[in-house]
Amino acid sequence: MRERLKFMKPLEPMQVETPPVGDDWLHEIKYDGFRTQLILDWAGARTFTRTGIDWSKRYWPVIDAAEKLPAKAFILDGEMIAPDPDGTPNFHAMHSRMAWNAEQLAYVAFDILHLEGQDLRALPLIERKARLWDLVRPAEGIIQYSDHVEGNGAAFFEAVEKMGLEGMVSKRRESPYRGGKLDFWVKTKCWEIGDFELLGIKREPGKPVAAIMARDGRYAGTAAVTLPKGVRERLWQRVAQGKTARPQRQVPTAVAGAAVDWVKPGIKARVKFLRGEHKLRHASMQAFLEDD
Incomplete structure (x- = not known):
């Protein structure tokens, strides 16, 4: 043949x-x-x-x-x-x-x-x-x-x-x-900016601090925390106040098994990210706000 x-x-x-x-x-x-x-x-x-x-x-x-x-x-x-x-x-x-x-x-x-x-x-x-x-x-x-x-x-x-x-x-x-x-x-x-739910903060030696995000009730990926010093310090205070033992949404095992400060619901993050990606990629946290 x-x-x-x-x-x-x-x-x-x-x-x-x-x-x-x-x-x-x-x-x-x-x-x-x-x-x-x-x-x-x-x-x-x-x-x-x-x-x-x-x-x-x-x-x-x-x-x-x-x-x-x-x-x-x-x-x-x-x-x-x-x-x-x-x-x-x-x-x-x-x-x-x-x-x-x-x-x-x-x-x-x-x-x-x-x-x-x-x-x-x-x-x-x-x-x-x-x-x-x-x-x-x-x-x-x-x-x-x-x-x-x-x-x-x-x-x-x-x-x-x-x-x-x-x-x-x-x-x-x-x-x-x-x-x-x-x-x-x-x-x-192209880039987009959107609001996400903050699930936790991940700190690993030698790597940028990453915010773990969810959107529409589902894990959405991570974003580098690139906030100005004063805003970043306020975020750390809010994370310390809202700590919880486990993530509020289902996240991949590799993320859940890492050293993460998980937080209770109520913190929203404004994120800049690449359009068209199906998980956050090259994303950065621009601001955060709390639910009223």
Whole structure:
């Protein structure tokens, strides 16, 4: 039997604080879903997670659509999303749609690694995207094309922020495709500020003091305590007054087993955090307030 096409290690963007400038960069929306590699060969289509796990059964409508594209063999890189009616990705709907309404998923393709027996990874990105467009156009319905703009990274990021999206990915237009984390793809994420319930304060030698947070009754992660000195001292006093023996919400074993000063309900924390993350990441505590 002929050998089937194999999963290829994906290229992972590096995270940066601000989008790159210059006309040699392409900018795309960062879609909030599951990174997915879509492969078609002589025996049919398959989908793989970013770590190479076969999820074809979960994404069967995308499999059907891939087998109708005008090619006999390809490897696409993209994101599986659960779009709202306006097209905005809704990560929280992903699991229910995979289980019950997979036809309401969409696959957004942003790169092509192989086509009709030819390895395309050495080609410049801008050429790969042209071949990808030729394959998936008109790019509507369940298999879509990730549009891009060239240059004007700051303006693109401003638009992404206003739209309430997770962030953006910038890619060097002449770059090849290689597996691993490389700096010719970079991601810039948007920030949010929100209020959380303070569960406790975690102190570990050699590490920043961390506030353990909950939101909507569930553990949400940790945030570095970056308060001014006077505010921080008032927080320590409030924590000392409100100590309790155990957390007021269920938290992961690794957190519960650490040296933590747990507190009774009543302290809220204002936190700056990266948008689109499903637990707090790169988060910092900006202020705290107490329930009336």
